[in-house]
Amino acid sequence: MDLINFIIYLTLWISGTVFGSFFTLAVHRIPKHQDITHERSYCPNCNHKLQFLDLIPVWSYIFLGGKCRYCKNKIRPRYLILEITSGLVFLLLGLWRNIGLNTSIHEFIIFAFDILFLCFGFISIGIFKETKKLPKGLIIYGVSVTTAKIIYSVVVHSIWS
Numbered sequence: 265m266d267l268i269n270f271i272i273y274l275t276l277w278i279s280g281t282v283f284g285s286f287f288t289l290a291v292h293r294i295p296k297h298q299d300i301t302h303e304r305s306y307c308p309n310c311n312h313k314l315q316f317l318d319l320i321p322v323w324s325y326i327f328l329g330g331k332c333r334y335c336k337n338k339i340r341p342r343y344l345i346l347e348i349t350s351g352l353v354f355l356l357l358g359l360w361r362n363i364g365l366n367t368s369i370h371e372f373i374i375f376a377f378d379i380l381f382l383c384f385g386f387i388s389i390g391i392f393k394e395t396k397k398l399p400k401g402l403i404i405y406g407v408s409v410t411t412a413k414i415i416y417s418v419v420v421h422s423i424w425s
């Protein structure tokens with residue numbers, strides 16, 4: 265693997281871990297009808313708002329020794345496992361889709377659809393594990409992403425090939 269590809273896949277892995285920490289937040293907040301995009305993450309034990317450095321996936325967990333910086337409460341290692349797994353899934357998806365410098369815009373769009381669908385997959389599994397049900401909004405999101413991807417594939421296929 266040359267340097268460019270190494271950088272591309274490292275970036276993919278890091279993006280995956282960032283998505284992974286967003287999934288944890290979404291799984292935690294969606295069933296409680298809390299805002300998932302605007303409000304900063306907080307420690308579920310002491311409710312202290314997390315600072316930028318506390319939010320770096322994987323690294324912050326290792327650096328803080330798996331504890332909240334403010335109340336020293338232990339953070340469950342599954343957050344770390346989820347972030348690493350999510351990073352790996354992004355990496356594998358990139359390899360499978362053969363993402364690189366020669367990737368066409370069309371392939372990138374399909375890849376983006378895959379990522380949007382992965383968000384649905386990860387968050388659904390997480391919420392289902394916690395609550396044994398799926399929120400309606402999430403199902404609508406999953407169906408919309410899939411429909412949009414099919415429409416896009418069919419349209420592009422008939423126009424450009």
Ligand SMILES: [Zn+2]
Pocket residue numbers: 307308309310311312332333334335336337
């Ligand atoms: Zn705390």
